[in-house]
Amino acid sequence: MVRLIVCSVMLLPGIALAQDIERGRQLAARWCAGCHVVDRSSREARADGVPTFPAIAGKPDSTPEHLRAAMNPIHGRMPDLSLSKRDQDDLAAYILSLR
Template sequence: MSLPNLHRNTWLHIGAALLLALVAMLLIRLHYANGATPAADSVQAGRRLAEAWCSPCHAIDANGARSQTTTAPDFVAVANMPSTTELALKVFLQSSHPTMPNVILTAEQRGDLVNYILSLKRS
C-alpha cells in the first residue's frame, strides 16, 4: 500500500469512528429525552408560566377555561397530538406566530413550559 492510500485509509477510519460516536450520542440523547421524567419543579414552574402568559387564550389544564373569543388549542389537546414532542414544542415556542403575542422565553422557561405541556399527555 502506498503512503497516500495509507493516509487516506487512516482518515476514513477516523471519520467512521467519529460518525459512529455521534450516532451513539444521538441515540443516547433520544433515549433520555423520551424516557426521562422531568423534575417536578420544572413542571410546576411551567404551569406557573402557563397561568401567567398562556391562560388568557389557552385552557392550560383539563379543567381550565379560556377566552371565548379565541380558537387557541387547549394544552391537553396539544400534549396528546401524535406530532407533539419535546423538540417540536421547543421549536414552536422559539418561532413567531401571527396569532400569538411575541413572548420571549429563556431556554430554561421554554424547557419548563414544554415539560408542563408534556406532563398533560395521557398514557
C-alpha cells in the same frame, strides 16, 4: 458519608423534573392562560380556535422540540413572549405532563 453523597446525586434528576413541571405550570398560568386553556379542564378548542394545552399534549407530534418551536414568535399567531430556554423547557415539560 460517601454513600449519602451518591444517594443525593442519584435523586437529583427526579427532583429537578418535578420542579420543572411545577415551574412550567406557574409560567403557563401567568403567560399562556390568557389565550389557552392551560389545565386539564378541557380538551375542546375554544371558539376562537386556540388549542388547549391538554389537546396540544395529546397530539402525537407534540415533542419538546415541536413545542419549543411553537413558542417561538416566528411561527403563526403566537405573541413574542421572550421566553428563556429554561422557560420553554419547563413549559414543554408541563404541557407534556398533561398527557
